[in-house]
Amino acid sequence: MSVTASTLLDPAFLRRLDTLTLRSRRVYRGMLRGERRSRTMGRGVEFADYRPYQVGDDFRYVDWNIYSRLDRLFIKLFSEEEDINVHLFVDASHSMDWGEPSKLAYALRLAAAIGYVGLHALDRVGAVAFGDRVRATLAPHRGRGQTLRLFEFLAGIRAGGPSDLRAAMREYVFRTRRRGLLILISDLWMPGGYEDGLTLAQYHRFEPFVLHIVSEDEVTPPLAGDARLVDVETGEATEMTVDGYALEAYARARDAYFAGIERFCLQHQIDYLRTATSIPFEDLVLRYLRMGGLLA
Amino acid sequence: MSVAAPAALWGLLVLPVIVLLYMLRARRQDLPVSTLLLWQRARRELAAHRPVRRFERSLLLLLQLLAAALLVLALARPQIRLPGGPEAGTVVVVDVSASMQATDVAPSRFETAIRQAHAAVDAAPGPVMIVAAAAAPRVMAPFDDAASAHRTLDALHPTDGPARIDQAVTLALGQRRPGGVRVEVFTDRAGASVPGVSYHVVGRSGANVGIASVAVEPVARGSLLVVQVHNAGPRAERIPVVVSRNGRRLVARTVVAGAGAVTSVTLPVSVSGVVHVALEHADMLAVDNTAYAVAGAQAPRVVLAGAADRVLAEALAAIPVHVTPAQRVTPETLAAADVVILNRTAPAELPPGNYLLLGTTALNLPVQAPDRVRGPQVLRWAARHPVMRYVRLDDITIGEALRLVLRGGEVLVEGETPLLWAYEGEGVRAVVSAFALDQSDLALHPAFPILLQNALAWLAGAERVYPAGGPIILPAREAAEAEVQWPDGSLGRLASSGGRFVIPAADRAGLYVLRSGSREDVLVVNPSAEEIVVAPVAAPAGAAAAGPLTARGTSDVWRALIFAALAILAVEWWLWARGLPRKRPRRGDAYLLRPERPA
Numbered sequence: 096m097s098v099t100a101s102t103l104l105d106p107a108f109l110r111r112l113d114t115l116t117l118r119s120r121r122v123y124r125g126m127l128r129g130e131r132r133s134r135t136m137g138r139g140v141e142f143a144d145y146r147p148y149q150v151g152d153d154f155r156y157v158d159w160n161i162y163s164r165l166d167r168l169f170i171k172l173f174s175e176e177e178d179i180n181v182h183l184f185v186d187a188s189h190s191m192d193w194g195e196p197s198k199l200a201y202a203l204r205l206a207a208a209i210g211y212v213g214l215h216a217l218d219r220v221g222a223v224a225f226g227d228r229v230r231a232t233l234a235p236h237r238g239r240g241q242t243l244r245l246f247e248f249l250a251g252i253r254a255g256g257p258s259d260l261r262a263a264m265r266e267y268v269f270r271t272r273r274r275g276l277l278i279l280i281s282d283l284w285m286p287g288g289y290e291d292g293l294t295l296a297q298y299h300r301f302e303p304f305v306l307h308i309v310s311e312d313e314v315t316p317p318l319a320g321d322a323r324l325v326d327v328e329t330g331e332a333t334e335m336t337v338d339g340y341a342l343e344a345y346a347r348a349r350d351a352y353f354a355g356i357e358r359f360c361l362q363h364q365i366d367y368l369r370t371a372t373s374i375p376f377e378d379l380v381l382r383y384l385r386m387g388g389l390l391a
Numbered sequence: 392m393s394v395a396a397p398a399a400l401w402g403l404l405v406l407p408v409i410v411l412l413y414m415l416r417a418r419r420q421d422l423p424v425s426t427l428l429l430w431q432r433a434r435r436e437l438a439a440h441r442p443v444r445r446f447e448r449s450l451l452l453l454l455q456l457l458a459a460a461l462l463v464l465a466l467a468r469p470q471i472r473l474p475g476g477p478e479a480g481t482v483v484v485v486d487v488s489a490s491m492q493a494t495d496v497a498p499s500r501f502e503t504a505i506r507q508a509h510a511a512v513d514a515a516p517g518p519v520m521i522v523a524a525a526a527a528p529r530v531m532a533p534f535d536d537a538a539s540a541h542r543t544l545d546a547l548h549p550t551d552g553p554a555r556i557d558q559a560v561t562l563a564l565g566q567r568r569p570g571g572v573r574v575e576v577f578t579d580r581a582g583a584s585v586p587g588v589s590y591h592v593v594g595r596s597g598a599n600v601g602i603a604s605v606a607v608e609p610v611a612r613g614s615l616l617v618v619q620v621h622n623a624g625p626r627a628e629r630i631p632v633v634v635s636r637n638g639r640r641l642v643a644r645t646v647v648a649g650a651g652a653v654t655s656v657t658l659p660v661s662v663s664g665v666v667h668v669a670l671e672h673a674d675m676l677a678v679d680n681t682a683y684a685v686a687g688a689q690a691p692r693v694v695l696a697g698a699a700d701r702v703l704a705e706a707l708a709a710i711p712v713h714v715t716p717a718q719r720v721t722p723e724t725l726a727a728a729d730v731v732i733l734n735r736t737a738p739a740e741l742p743p744g745n746y747l748l749l750g751t752t753a754l755n756l757p758v759q760a761p762d763r764v765r766g767p768q769v770l771r772w773a774a775r776h777p778v779m780r781y782v783r784l785d786d787i788t789i790g791e792a793l794r795l796v797l798r799g800g801e802v803l804v805e806g807e808t809p810l811l812w813a814y815e816g817e818g819v820r821a822v823v824s825a826f827a828l829d830q831s832d833l834a835l836h837p838a839f840p841i842l843l844q845n846a847l848a849w850l851a852g853a854e855r856v857y858p859a860g861g862p863i864i865l866p867a868r869e870a871a872e873a874e875v876q877w878p879d880g881s882l883g884r885l886a887s888s889g890g891r892f893v894i895p896a897a898d899r900a901g902l903y904v905l906r907s908g909s910r911e912d913v914l915v916v917n918p919s920a921e922e923i924v925v926a927p928v929a930a931p932a933g934a935a936a937a938g939p940l941t942a943r944g945t946s947d948v949w950r951a952l953i954f955a956a957l958a959i960l961a962v963e964w965w966l967w968a969r970g971l972p973r974k975r976p977r978r979g980d981a982y983l984l985r986p987e988r989p990a
Contacts, residue, residue, distance in 0.1 A: 193425035284426035313425055323419040326427040333427055334419055344433035352429060
């Protein structure tokens with residue numbers, strides 16, 4: 096089923112997203128005031144701390160009550176509410192066009208939901224489709240009016256080609272100056288590995304959040320008998336006799352692979368959430384993403 | 392150990408087929424997957440256990456082959472002789488039909504078969520029985536040692552009649568021996584495939600010409616012989632047919648007989664008595680090149696007694712018989728008659744003779760008529776009896792008939808009760824009709840004159856021509872003994888039995904002469920027409936069964952083999968099932984990771 100901007104998310108679901116906001120572990124300096132509390136002390140309304148007065152400070156922020164009691168000048172500091180940059184990094188390699196529903200369709204809907212939440216909270220939301228390089232980008236924009244533009248961009252993404260996260264990430268981090276929350280939506284079936292790409296993003300002060308999408312038949316392949324397995328992404332083939340032993344070995348390899356991802360993310364303080372396309376999309380967004388800390 | 396059905400061993404050919412299917416099964420089909428990443432890792436792990444898995448797969452194939460071999464072996468019905476068990480008996484069946492005289496194998500098929508039979512007797516593990524397969528199978532020697540069997544074989548001679556191989560095989564299989572029975576058949580025409588029966592077929596060629604039949608039709612000046620010549624060979628032949636009497640050539644014609652065809656030729660003769668018909672043609676079977684016929688036979692003398700019947704009298708006048716009306720039956724009239732017709736007379740004691748009884752019975756016949764039945768329907772008739780030859784009784788209406796209660800004889804026409812009955816015994820040959828002519832419309836049907844002539848001919852014994860191999864039965868009348876002259880000219884004595892002279896099997900073709908008192912009957916026996924087709928018939932596929940049938944002293948092991956095969960299949964299935972995919976995990980959220988958000 097092809098995805099269009101109008102079919103990405105239905106209006107009723109969008110209304111339920113209106114109450115959510117994106118949560119970032121780090122506080123970024125935004126260009127405009129947003130609805131997110133920044134560690135930048137400034138012109139916000141929420142009191143944060145005191146500091147001694149220095150020459151040049153705005154007298155309007157002097158706490159005269161303290162001065163009357165201590166006869167010293169202190170400046171009140173306020174948390175300033177800022178916007179953040181949200182980069183939706185969507186894997187559009189050939190392997191994403193797999194499963195029912197396809198992982199790519201699932202990923203695009205997920206990106207649309209997250210992007211909608213960010214735009215609704217006046218964050219800057221951009222999107223990237225990558226394979227073995229950056230295929231298409233949508234520069235971060237702010238404002239609810241950018242929702243349709245984001246959806247149209249996402250709807251235009253098609254799966255194809257191999258995947259190379261490191262090359263794509265290297266290209267992207269040097270292309271954009273806006274650091275922020277980088278939400279990687281991928282199946283992580285990357286022969287070259289995913290580790291370098293995520294490390295590179297962290298090095299360049301992005302905050303990666305990995306949404307790992309797998310399909311049900313990747314978890315438990317419905318295969319049996321003597322077969323020549325052909326990788327749809329690389330065209331590589333291998334001969335296998337898929338019997339109970341082979342499926343058990345596959346399950347062990349799968350669990351080891353997933354455990355490796357979890358271990359890597361934990362070590363690098365990268366948020367990670369794995370889901371299967373069989374999980375209802377609404378449950379994932381409204382329940383599991385909130386539990387995973389991406390949405391609040 | 393022996394096998395009762397070795398043909399089943401051909402089933403072992405399924406083994407290479409299984410191996411072939413196994414190899415074809417290994418042809419892998421392309422299956423797309425989203426990534427090979429995990430499969431390659433799984434494969435590396437499996438590679439460490441490859442020798443064990445390869446062995447398991449080979450073991451599955453091995454078990455399948457073993458199970459298939461055991462099943463095939465079970466179908467072959469192997470038998471194991473128990474220690475100390477008795478030896479199996481061997482029944483040697485030798486075809487003694489006329490076709491075995493064919494000389495396409497030197498010196499003849501019969502001699503060749505006898506030589507092979509001697510060898511079979513020598514190879515037999517136990518006692519041997521000899522059965523001659525003639526028109527009726529005969530046990531020539533019961534189970535005895537090999538020396539006795541050899542003597543019996545040497546005494547065997549071919550006949551001029553047919554052979555009923557299947558009947559002989561059935562007779563052989565019916566024998567019981569503690570160690571089982573094995574049947575060896577030596578013939579030129581193998582029968583049906585039967586477990587435990589081996590056929591040894593002799594003969595090579597089918598080229599033969601013979602006389603299929605000779606019929607005599609009375610004409611104004613003598614008789615007309617209708618000779619049917621059957622050419623069973625693959626090529627058309629010009630065959631001179633010569634008729635002679637007492638060595639004097641009477642008439643000759645040349646007939647062109649097409650390949651596989653039966654051709655008729657007519658030859659007029661003006662003499663009376665037995666004539667000799669010969670084909671002046673040399674082929675591998677000489678016996679069917681000659682035949683005899685009785686030309687200008689004397690019409691039977693018929694005495695008609697009882698109620699006057701104009702229709703019957705006119706019918707008798709139309710057929711070649713001498714009719715003498717009689718008011719009552721006396722010994723003098725009987726002596727002068729070949730057949731006596733009693734029309735609705737009171738039941739009486741009948742002296743030996745030939746009788747046609749219409750609407751009445753006799754006191755000394757095994758039949759009673761306690762009452763009458765009205766409007767009986769004709770339901771069936773014995774079309775193969777000489778009296779019923781060419782007779783059809785459809786749409787016959789019978790007003791009233793005697794309700795016959797029989798204790799023997801042969802029912803020729805049957806409705807609700809027997810309507811026409813034939814009997815031979817105690818010197819009496821009789822045909823009894825349960826109704827008279829004026830009690831039915833039989834006389835209005837074309838079947839009536841045919842039926843009447845058939846009945847008179849059968850009663851009078853005018854059927855003086857017999858096929859070889861069959862019995863010859865003649866009424867003895869008052870005579871207790873007769874002198875018989877066989878076809879080879881030798882003389883013998885024949886005692887009457889039950890008022891009849893019986894020659895159980897007229898094996899040789901030719902003239903048989905019976906003399907009793909002043910009476911002399913010349914009987915003609917011609918070779919069996921079905922023996923003209925001499926082409927050997929090979930044993931059906933799978934008929935080379937050499938093993939004996941099951942009997943005491945041997946043990947059938949096919950059940951054990953089937954159980955073993957099933958057990959092996961169960962083990963194979965268990966091994967195969969071990970390699971099946973395990974139960975799939977619950978879908979969905981089992982693989983959903985919900986990590987705690989790091990602080």
